[in-house]
Amino acid sequence: MADLILKVFPASRKEKEAFAYYRDGMSAQADGEYAEALENYEEALKLEEDSNDRSYILYNMGLIYASNGDHDRALTLYHEAIDENPRLPQALNNIAVIYHYLGEKAKEEGNDDEGDKFFDQAADYWKRAILQAPNNYIEAQNWLKTTGRSGMDVYF
Structure with a gap:
């Protein structure tokens, strides 16, 4: 077909x-x-x-x-x-997922500062993704809220 x-x-x-x-x-x-x-x-x-x-x-x-x-x-x-x-929220989300993974890995290795930097990068990309697709990425929205990295009011 x-x-x-x-x-x-x-x-x-x-x-x-x-x-x-x-x-x-x-x-x-x-x-x-x-x-x-x-x-x-x-x-x-x-x-x-x-x-x-x-x-x-x-x-x-x-x-x-x-x-x-x-x-x-x-x-x-x-x-x-x-x-x-630029309107590809799934790519922004996947970047955030990688940074979050790298942040967790750094924290597990005892590199708290490096982990926090990766988490901050993840937060920045998730915010961009959420702004483009506010009804998506609910887990990321929850993570942003619980870690205090949100500063956004786009949650539905």
């Missing part, structure tokens, strides 16, 4: 090819074939010109790197996704 839609969709050959790589990347990612997914996403990025579409490609690549524990690469990709599309 997707192939049929792709054939009749009013887009240039390049746009259709970019979408095909993106679609194949999503399929491979869903099957746990991360290397194949990344290859397809890289090809899609070479062809895709639309910043909104590029943001989702970068976001999905970030998901793969985050799931594999490469937080630095994931953060870079999430930031690139936000540069392409």
Whole structure:
């Protein structure tokens, strides 16, 4: 069905090819074939010109790197996704999740100051995500309130 839609969709050959790589990347990612997914996403990025579409490609690549524990690469990709599309609260949320994880890890290792810095960064990104999607990220909203990092009144 997707192939049929792709054939009749009013887009240039390049746009259709970019979408095909993106679609194949999503399929491979869903099957746990991360290397194949990344290859397809890289090809899609070479062809895709639309910043909104590029943001989702970068976001999905970030998901793969985050799931594999490469937080630095994931953060870079999430930031690139936000540069392409500033209205991508899920990327902001995922950045916050990584910073929160790093904060917990630092605290466990006895680095309280470093942990607090990561927690503050997580709070900043969660606030941005919540402003864009106020009905989402309820756990983050609760964490912000209970840690005194909120300072916002967007809770529903």
